[in-house]
Amino acid sequence: MFKLAKKLVIILLPIAIYFAAFVYFEPYNYFGIKQSEYNGDSAIVRVRNYNADPADVIIVGDSRMAHFDMELVESLVGEKVGNLAFGGASFNEAMDLLEYALDVNPDVHTVYCEASFYTLNESYFKDRMSSIKTIAENPLAYMLNFNYNIEMLSNVRWVLQGVENVATPHHEEWTHEDYYYEDGTKRPYRRNLEEYALEKIYPVCDGYRLDTADVERYIDLAKLCRARGIKLYTVMPPVDQSLIDLVVEPMGIGEHIETFINEVSPYTEVLNFEYNETNFFSEDLYYDGLHLDVYSGLPIYTEMLFGR
Numbered sequence: 001m002f003k004l005a006k007k008l009v010i011i012l013l014p015i016a017i018y019f020a021a022f023v024y025f026e027p028y029n030y031f032g033i034k035q036s037e038y039n040g041d042s043a044i045v046r047v048r049n050y051n052a053d054p055a056d057v058i059i060v061g062d063s064r065m066a067h068f069d070m071e072l073v074e075s076l077v078g079e080k081v082g083n084l085a086f087g088g089a090s091f092n093e094a095m096d097l098l099e100y101a102l103d104v105n106p107d108v109h110t111v112y113c114e115a116s117f118y119t120l121n122e123s124y125f126k127d128r129m130s131s132i133k134t135i136a137e138n139p140l141a142y143m144l145n146f147n148y149n150i151e152m153l154s155n156v157r158w159v160l161q162g163v164e165n166v167a168t169p170h171h172e173e174w175t176h177e178d179y180y181y182e183d184g185t186k187r188p189y190r191r192n193l194e195e196y197a198l199e200k201i202y203p204v205c206d207g208y209r210l211d212t213a214d215v216e217r218y219i220d221l222a223k224l225c226r227a228r229g230i231k232l233y234t235v236m237p238p239v240d241q242s243l244i245d246l247v248v249e250p251m252g253i254g255e256h257i258e259t260f261i262n263e264v265s266p267y268t269e270v271l272n273f274e275y276n277e278t279n280f281f282s283e284d285l286y287y288d289g290l291h292l293d294v295y296s297g298l299p300i301y302t303e304m305l306f307g308r
Contacts, residue, residue: 022143027155030142041066043086043128047100047136054105055082060094061114063087064237067170067294068302076306077110088126091119091214095221096129102228110231112305115218116274117239117253118290120260122211124204169294170287189242189283196288197246205247210256215263222267234264236274238281238301243289248275271305280304 023031028042041063050058057077059065065085074081084097094113102108118124135142142148178191187194218234225232236257239248248254257275264270273280285297292298 022149022152025155026148026152041086043132044136044142046084046086047132050082050084050101051104051136055080056105056107057081057110058101058108059083059085059112060097061085061235062089062119064290065112065114065235067298069299072299072302073306076303085114090124090126091115091211093126093129095217098221100129100133108230111225112233112235114235114237115260116236117248117257118201120211120214120256121205122209123207170291171294172287193240193242193283193286193289194246197242201243201247201289205251205253208251208253208256210259215260219264219267222264226267232268234268234270235305236270236272238273238292240283240286240289241279244275
């Protein structure tokens with residue numbers, strides 16, 4: 001018996017050491033044992049945190065709703081706010097998160113749900129909610145997930161190299177060359193804004209079609225919220241003029257956005273900062289065409305959205 005136990009210890013000890021290292025070095029503070037909270041927008045951790053401490057006001061959407069200063073948001077709203085938005089979320093995933101939050105907390109009374117020309121595109125469909133829910137609720141599933149093990153090992157490397165692994169904010173210091181061509185002529189748009197519109201967003205929107213199935217599902221959710229006495233704000237975040245001029249208008253996407261607004265407006269209050277006649281933000285307040293600079297533009301937008 002002693003020999004068998006010794007063999008088991010020899011076999012299991014490396015596994016135990018590895019899992020202990022995983023818990024210590026995993027970058028998202030999934031287990032909540034580290035002094036500082038993870039400052040990124042991991043869907044797994046956000047769902048897990050919401051399960052542990054549900055809020056009655058929630059935010060769902062992609063990275064444009066994920067990076068608010070939540071202390072500022074809560075000071076403006078006047079109560080705790082749960083942010084379930086995460087980078088890269090599709091519109092159907094935002095609705096998945098909304099349904100999930102309503103199941104977890106029947107006392108939700110206010111929802112800020114993002115919609116955008118970018119995420120309303122029929123081809124921009126992702127389906128990760130079942131995986132997110134499983135991993136958020138099952139620590140073993142998290143520890144056995146291949147991708148998170150790779151991230152843990154990368155974090156070990158960063159720690160050994162003395163590199164701090166923190167979420168990269170949407171902020172940059174721009175130079176003269178970003179605004180002017182080599183001959184001194186002023187660019188119509190800051191260089192990275194034009195490149196972002198033409199190289200990143202335009203290809204994704206090629207062959208644009210409004211996802212009517214998602215729109216119908218959203219209207220059903222809006223009706224559900226109304227029946228439960230929940231105030232649903234449909235938030236269309238601001239985009240830089242370069243995206244309007246180089247992507248939205250040339251592709252005729254504006255018509256689809258107007259259709260969406262007209263169809264959902266009877267059931268939800270639409271806060272349209274995206275495609276309208278008022279340009280709320282100058283290009284200096286943007287990091288790229290979709291994301292406001294976290295230090296200059298995002299605080300202004302936060303005040304406008306939640307300080308109503």
